[in-house]
Amino acid sequence: MLEQLLIFTRGGLILWTCKELGNALKGSPIDTLIRSCLLEERSGLASFNYDAAGAGYTLKWTFHNELGLVFVAVYQRILHLLYVDDLLAMVKREFAEVYDPKRVEYSDFDETFRQLRKEAEARAEEMKKAKQVNNKPVNDGRKQGQGKKVGGFEGGNKNKSEANGDADDNGKNRKLENGHSNGNHHVVVEGSRGTVVTNGKENESSNTGAFDVSKLQKRRGKGTKKTDTVVSKGSKEDPKKKITKKNRVWDDSPAAPKLDFTDPVEENGNENVEVVAADQGESMMDKEEIVSSDSESEEDEEGKDAKPDTKKKGWFSSMFQSIAGKANLEKADLEPALKALKDRLMTKNVAEEIAEKLCESVAASLVGKKQASFTRIFSTVQAAMEEALVRILTPRRSIDILRDVHAAKEQRKPYVVVFVGVNGVGKSTNLAKVAYWLLQHNVSVMMAACDTFRSGAVEQLRTHARRLQIPIFEKGYEKDPAVVAKEAIQEATRNGTDVVLVDTAGRMQDNEPLMRALSKLIYLNNPDLVLFVGEALVGNDAVDQLSKFNQKLADLSTSPNPRLIDGILLTKFDTIDDKVGAALSMVYISGSPVMFVGCGQSYTDLKKLNVKSIVKTLLK
């Protein structure tokens, strides 16, 4: 059952909740949703899972950007409620009509909601039934089809009328069912839905007229063309395939003319049918994917051709539009601007996945909004993106290490920082830089050489220690790094050292034994700060590195609430010119801030991340 449905403004005022549902939610799923999903530019996702003690909720949401409203539905995770998306859309539509910014109470909406909910539930029920009914005739049809294999097509007519009779009983599902029973006749292949649906359309015409085999054969090709449309219809009705439906809504409009384009390719169509028939069931999806990818490439070509045309036509109208302001932004309007922006982000070395997600989230925040006068769509989108980027890069937690150090000092404990990362990113070098920076602020520092793996690592650290004149704790090689770190911290506590900087061996994110060792080190010593050292040079791999490090630290940890990465140290920042995307990728994927930026070879080359300049560079 639906647990709760809320309507609130972006400002945070709850306008309406369903009182009938009134179940007290465990924990605070809504606030968690807002904080960890909507405000983190992840609103492009389909749903959000919330775990509280004794309850797992799934939350779905939708925005009304023009009015600044948010609609959230909460339900138990174990129930797969199919009508929630529908219900949210309906509630959004209805509520937008009664909404008035001055009003804060909408008790009269209860009645409307009750109706909407009934409607949605009924529809879901129907869909469920339809699915069951659909499945049954397939079997029947198969039997019939097999029976008639010998009898040939003559019996087809009779059968068809029978099938029609059945179908009428079943009301709504007539069309589909027709398709099923009939399809099994003409195309002797059994029960594959792809082909079945293909022929669905022919039935209507052949119902009245005589059954013409040759015509049918001809039509078979045509029928296949129709598959695209029919398939898409089918998937709309089929709640299980909601996700794919969503994806497609996107390129729905451009894809439509494309379907006509397939006209000359009849042979291909035929081939497709056979393939589908052989595969059965699932193949519908596969095929659709193929078609859509085809259409995409074609679309690109088309787009190139069409561009000059639209430009010619659109010059005055776009000018006019920019002056007058457009009524409501639609997804299609945003598409070109978002694509350009995504490409731009990717040229700045932002991981593709992240650029994509960001664009989706920005689109979600703009669709339905009124475009201001004297602006172009591109600048609107860019402004929204800039805001989103600033929001992401602004640290969520305090990055004032010195204050934390002072706080630890008061408790007479050393402040422990662990440097982790893949091989060769500059952990030791930047550890020395951090040590130098801390020394400048009159904090006593100790290094712990816990890289007991790579030869020369301890010597390297010793050299740094000598130059900076700070103590180093080392136990040579082949020791358990976790133990070395532990002893180092004990030593620091004895000496009253303020900060312990722990150097670890570089490890690839997929190396399970080494990751386990790292997890142990962190669990055993419970450091105050786990600093991930990452190269600014990295592109798509940034996502993989950070997510796997976090994942492994969480999975391999023995404690119930594992420590994850608290902050990021971005190295080699001086080598990348304007390709600063790694900073964005890393922050987005881990949710932790960039605490330091290493930008050179000398000890002084350590900076704080300048959010504004990064955003500026990213959008330049």
Place this chain on the structure above:
Amino acid sequence: MQMEGFEQWKEEARQWVQQGIEYALQIPPPQLYAAAAVLVLTTLLLLFIRLFKRSKSNTVVLTGLGGSGKTVLFYRLRDGPSHQGTVTSMGPNEGTFILHYESTKKGKIRPAHIVDVPGHSRLRTKLDDFLPQAACIVFVVDALEFLPNLSAVAEYLYDILTKASVVKKKVPLLICCNKTDKVTAHTMEFIRKQLEKEIEKLRASRSGMSEADIANDFTLGIPGEAFAFTHCINKVTIAEASGLTGEISQVEQFIREHVKP
């Protein structure tokens, strides 16, 4: 194609201009002068109104950490006791209105422009948009969950108190200890002392930062002395309130002190 269209358009425009000039020439000069004078006067008047208005800002900024009760306070000030609860804000609430408790009063009251800036740290950059116009700031503190958030509260307060737009214009600030209806809430005095202590620590660590770091424009307090709110250049006061039960008279008073009716 495009160029042709443009040419055509230009031609038409030229004709219109021509017609316009001809028409203007037919009007007797005194009328023209009169029209010009009216135009200039109106523009000047509008400009004056703009300047006059700006000199007396009526913007009140509600700020503080997330979950401290800013949105509740905002709607309490606006509508009195009528709403069904709030969730974490994703955007600022803004409104120009006559405070609810004054709505029964007779006479002309100047409405206050109240802005509730979200407390979530990712949205704090929004604060910079509103601070330059602020007539006064209400900094809301959760008196119930005060100690766990102490350092975050102090840091945010420190940031606001050292902002150039606040210091230069000496914008008065009220530390509003919210949720005092609860039994376990901390007292005003305790909160003030803890905040002063924490800011003192911040002062030490912040002044130690290098110049390249996030530079705060001004330093707080008097060097060599323990920090106290009385050392601030702008006036900092502290008050108790409860947004949920509606005991917000001190906040209302503060707002009315700085946004004259």
